[in-house]
Amino acid sequence: VDVVGDLLDESDETLLLDISATNTTVAGSDLQAIGTITDNDPLPQLGINDVGPIDEGDGPAPTPFVFTLSLDTPSGRDVTARVTTGDVADTAVAPSDYAALDQLVTIPAGMLSMPVTVNVVGDTTVEPLPIETFSVKLAADAVTPLNANLADPLGIGTITNDDGNPGTLQFTPNPADQSVAESAGTVMFSVTRTGGTAGAISTTIALGGSATPGAGNDYTTSSLTLNWADGDASTQMVAITINDDAIAEGDETVTLSLGAPSGGATLGVPATATLTILANDAAAGSLQFTPNPADQTVTENVGSVVFTVTRTGGTAGTIGTTVALGGSATLGAGNDYTTSNLSLTWADGDASDRTVTITINDDALAEGDETVTLTLGAPSGGATLGVPATATLTILANDAAAGSLQFTPNPADQTIAENAGTATFTVTRSGGTSGAIATTIVLGGSATPGAGNDYTTSNLSLTWADGDSSDRTVTITVNDDAVPEGDETVTLSLGAPSGGATLGVPATATLTILANDAAAGSLQFTPNPPDQSVMENVGSVVFTVTRTGGTAGAIGTIVALGGSATPGAGNDYTISNLSLTWADGDASDRTVTITINDDAIAEGDETVTLTLGAPSGGAVLGSPSLATLTISTNDAGAGIFQFASNPPDQTVVESVGTTSFTISRAAGSSGAVSTTIALAGSAILGSDYTTSNLVLDWADGDASDRTVTLTVIDDSAIEGNESVVLALGAPGGGAVLGSPATATLTILDNDANGGPATATAIPASSTWSLALLALLLAAFAMARTRMAGRGFD
Structure with missing residues (x-):
């Protein structure tokens, strides 16, 4: 038996094959066979169109809004959907704006569509919104099978208020x-x-x-x-x-x-x-240097240099400009140059040139080439700046080189024992001896200078006369004390030389002083790790600090406190003396006692951190130098804050009016607590939306929900979809944040009109066209494309 294939979605079907006896045969016991044809066609795609905008009318008769339920292809079975109206995003409200609908609508087998009517209430009232919308939604019924896929289950009816237009x-x-x-x-x-x-x-x-x-x-x-x-x-x-x-x-x-x-x-x-x-006024002209370019290069002994500023393109009105000076040369008597008046003015009708004179000081300093830049300021009186508005004077040096200063040898670093006595560093002048020059040595390093400290030094100010190229020395005298302080360093850095000299290499030298004293030891907490965790009602906790590796000299350290717990009487804890000292030869342990206050505050677990400070007397820090005490709470919970819905995000049309978010307190209600809502997102507070109070408070024992209401401003700006992000802040009173702690409101813009979507019929005559149809239908369902004013073709 050949089965005829089709594209019609239908129930499975059966056929019967009967055998009957002929004149020459005898019938047996099994005379009938049943063939079952299993349908392999996809479900049709069901959608509903948008209607409007349509005027609401003046009544009393309602204005019908006719929506169409459409299939993309006929079905061999009845397609039945439940049709309801109304949604939180609607701006039209039943029954004042339209008659609500809740009914089953069936597209009989073999048909493509079926209309459904929503009656809109007409009136003569001027309403606040010129346009109102309502939703018509498709869903599967709980009893009657749908027999289709919901490709577009939402239709929008748009009602135009025809009772008055402000223009x-x-x-x-x-x-x-x-x-x-x-x-x-x-x-x-x-x-x-x-x-x-x-x-x-x-x-x-x-x-x-x-x-x-x-x-x-x-x-x-x-x-x-x-x-x-x-x-x-x-x-x-x-x-x-x-x-x-x-x-x-x-x-x-x-x-x-x-x-x-x-x-x-x-x-x-x-x-x-x-x-x-x-403008009806004559041109004031432009100001610029001439010629173009106006830069000049001269030797230091030239005397004076003149720069010219011209006015061209108009002479209407009184104008002026000021010349600003720059460059590497120094202005002033006794320095590199002086100049004439830098404020230039022109009377009405005056087109004559103005000049600026630079008088160069031919000094004897070996200072290298230098520059002077002249820049015209913005003119007054309506004039403008021409080109060039800047000019550069390069002054070529005519003096001998002053040389460079550096330590010798290279490298110049030295290492000596603490009992060596003195160390000498040499500074040389090379590459020129013209002029008197000088430098000052800057000291650094871990060693401390001064009588009674680690070292003293000779004069740190070094000078050379004109023509002098002899070396200079700096002597470091080391103090051989009895303090166990470890190796120390002294760094010597040459300062910028005067008299035109420069710094050579190396310009720094380091002296390392090797300690020759007994070790002062190291300080650390014991055991390792020293961290402890106790209940709030434990009473006291003791931490031990040990001195190991040496006992030479008196040493000490100060313990610094940190962590989330608060010290002090009446707070979370008190503590014994935090200043720990050891005498010369003393290796006994020291202890720090934390006394915990067993309060009744629901504040969650807290911590105390103890950090050993840098020891005195040459001792060092061992490991660990940090200890942490964790105090576990024994009080009732203050609760957890989170948005009540998970996920709490919402999507609304801009015309929704208001929408609310709920915040819950769970897992405890001990104590008064509060949180603050922080706002973010692309929507702008005050322009796109307003909101209620963002500070939420709960009294002791209060576990009721709180709500935050956002009022969306339905403006007429075509601005695209926008978002508001609400984030719960860290609660006070010992409460904690749960999940979700953030919620997003997406506001769909209702001001743009993208136009209707269309579908294209595909011939069903070949395998490739059927595959393409399946792909298009899948893409259509994923995109939830809205059919505006028509069904599927």
């Missing part, structure tokens, strides 16, 4: 830009209200552009706040009064931008207008 505001004509001469006086801009006059509305004009507003500046203006009463469609005017000054300032602009209207009105096109004020 739109725009400049007229379009474009509203104007260009006038500076002498034009007053220029008027018109703002019109079109498309409706329902209600009182207003807007405020924002000014911009290159011109400066204000009396005595470029222009003044009439009131920038425009108001329309209910029913008022008159044109409002804005006056710009131009100040016809005598400043050569070039063309300038004033931009006028309409602000977001109140009263539900919207902005039309154009919402901005530009006034161009054409």
Whole structure:
């Protein structure tokens, strides 16, 4: 038996094959066979379209909104879905805006669609929202099988409020830009209200552009706040009064931008207008150095150098500029150079050149080549800067080299025993002996200078006369004390030389002093590790500090406290003396006692850290030098804070109005506790949403939930989807954060119109087309593509 294949989703089917006796045969006992045909076709895809925007009407008869349940392909079985209305994201509300619906709708076998009607209530009331929406949702029924996949289970009905339009505001004509001469006086801009006059509305004009507003500046203006009463469609005017000054300032602009209207009105096109004020003043010209480039190079003995500044391109008005000096040369009498007046001015009509004179001091210092830079400042009187606005003077040195200073030999480091007496370091001058030079030695290292300390030194200020190339020495006298202090170092660094000399290599030297005293030992906690964990009611805990590896000399250390527990009477703990000392030859242990306060505060486990400070007397820190005491709480729990739903995230349409998040206190309610909600995300508080109090408090024993309400602002801006992130802060009173401690609200923008989606029919005549159809249907289901105003094709 050949079975005919098709693409129709249907129930499994059977066929019967009967055997009957003929004239020459005898019937047996098994005369019938049953063949079962198993359906292998995919379920059809079911969706519902959007309807609207449609005017609500004035009543009393309702306005029908007809939605269509559609299949992408006919089914061999009835397709039944439960259709309901209403969602938290809706702005339309049943029964005042529409009649709620909850019913089963069946698309009979072989058919592609079935309509379902929602009756919208018409009225003559001017409502706060010009557009309202409601949801129509598809779901599988608990009893009747669906027999389809829900590709698009949500339809949106959009209701237009036809009871009054506050209109739109725009400049007229379009474009509203104007260009006038500076002498034009007053220029008027018109703002019109079109498309409706329902209600009182207003807007405020924002000014911009290159011109400066204000009396005595470029222009003044009439009131920038425009108001329309209910029913008022008159044109409002804005006056710009131009100040016809005598400043050569070039063309300038004033931009006028309409602000977001109140009263539900919207902005039309154009919402901005530009006034161009054409200058009627003569050009003040530009200032620059000449020639171009204006840089000059001279030897130090040249005497004076002159730089010229010219005015070109106009001579209208009085102008001026100031020349700023820079470069490596030093200005001033007795230094590298002096200069003439650096403030340059031109009278109205004056186009003559101005000069700046640099007088060079031909000194005897070996200082290398030096530079002077001259930079023209921003001109006054409407003039501008030309090119070049900077000039550089290079002064070539004509003096002999002063040489370089360095330690010798290289490297110059030395190592001696503490009882060696003295160590000598040599500083040489090489590469030139011109002029008197000097340097100062800077000391460093772990050793301490001074009589009675680790070492003393000879004079650290070294000088050379003109022509002197002899070496200089620095002597370190080491103090052979009896302190067990370990090896120590002295570093010697040459300072920047005077007289034009430079530093050579090496410019530093290190003296290492090897200790010859008995060891003072090391200090550490014992045992290793020394950490302890106790209950809050234990009473006292003792930590031991030992001295090992030597007992030479008196030593000491101070124990520093840390951790989450608070020291002090009436707080978490008190402690014995934290200053520990050992006499010369003393190797006995020292102890630190922590006395714990067994309070009744539900504060969670706490810690005390004890850190040994750097020992005195030449001793060192051993390991471990840190010990931690963990105090386990024995008080009732203060609870755990988290968002009640997991996950707590929500997605709403911008027109939802308000939405709330719930915060719960679990696993304990001992003590008064609180937390603070922190806000983040791409949505802006005050512009995109507002919120209730973000500080949440619970009294002792209170385990009730708290809510935070967000009010979403349904603006008309096309801004894309936005988010608000709510994060619970660290609780006080011993409570802790649970999970989830953050929640995200996604606000779906309802101002953009992306247009309807369409589907394309694919011929079912070949294997590849059927595979392509399956892929397209899978992609369609994943994307949850909305069918706007039609079913599947």
